[in-house]
């Protein structure tokens with residue numbers, strides 16, 4: 001039995017900082033340019049207050065929900081971040097086991113340091129695969145086919161990275177990072193790790209990522225995926241959310257890449273309502289960036305709850321008849337760095353503990369706000385700076 005386990009995500013972050021070489025910690029923790037978006041992702045949650053309702057019997061709290069038809073014990077899932085061997089020699093296999101132990105979904109990054117096949121074989125779980133669009137479309141197509149045949153349940157196309165953001169810590173540290181084994185045999189890559197100015201990531205990104213990425217490619221991706229749903233990760237405006245729905249995707253992820261791409265992009269929690277409104281219940285909305293507490297998860301769920309007119313086609317599924325209905329439009333929250341911190345500090349056990357802690361914190365926030373189920377969390381449980389108490 002270990003004593004003195006960290007009691008929150010911030011303590012895990014401290015341990016991770018001690019455990020990791022500076023270059024790796026800076027890469028995981030850092031953001032783009034002035035790191036305004038990175039800081040604001042977290043700070044914006046701090047400006048939202050809770051409006052607890054009391055005298056509700058909270059002896060039973062049910063956090064369960066579902067995403068794309070998969071039931072989950074809580075809305076917290078694991079964001080695609082890579083490569084996990086920077087944090088622990090077991091890499092994504094450890095994270096996959098931690099997520100499976102919590103019965104939650106892990107989104108595996110294309111850039112995982114364990115091969116996608118190895119992660120798939122490590123344990124039974126529902127997993128999604130995150131993809132970038134490569135200049136060489138055959139590489140993207142091959143990765144999609146591998147994910148399909150290995151039982152991944154969705155493709156998450158990251159759309160906020162046509163080119164790499166300017167991560168100054170990586171440039172300063174001349175960040176080097178082994179190429180992902182997923183690309184072995186698919187494209188030539190040199191694994192000469194220590195040369196050149198700037199960061200190795202920059203060179204890799206400029207050689208491989210396709211800056212011509214556009215809505216056409218979403219069509220293309222749909223055409224090569226026989227049955228997997230496609231989610232778009234990196235949507236922060238109502239305009240793009242509407243286009244995503246029109247393009248026929250199965251979900252959108254409100255994300256600014258954890259503040260690692262466009263600095264001064266809005267903190268995700270500040271645009272969540274705008275996106276939820278634009279999507280109007282057509283597809284699930286997910287969000288990531290800055291979640292460090294169960295209360296953050298609660299705040300996002302409250303801002304993601306929306307009254308929508310349920311249309312006849314929806315009605316059949318929900319057995320109701322054309323009425324206004326509160327839909328939980330925000331169905332899942334992805335956590336990125338917190339899981340990485342857990343992994344760096346204590347391997348698989350740490351990653352699992354981080355997810356468990358966030359779940360426990362969410363349960364507590366729900367109890368203290370008088371919400372017994374996710375459906376009971378409403379917009380009126382939070383107060384943002386823009387709100388006036390009604």
Ligand code: FNR
Pocket residue numbers: 027028029041079080081082083109110111130158233255256257258259260288289290291334335336337338340
């Ligand atoms: C990321 N992120 C990311 N996103 C993606 O689509 N593909 C990827 O390979 C990666 N890799 C990656 C590595 C590291 C070290 C970090 C910190 C982030 C972004 C990630 O999916 C997510 O959007 C953010 O991490 C969410 O913010 P928080 O939870 O870290 O604050």
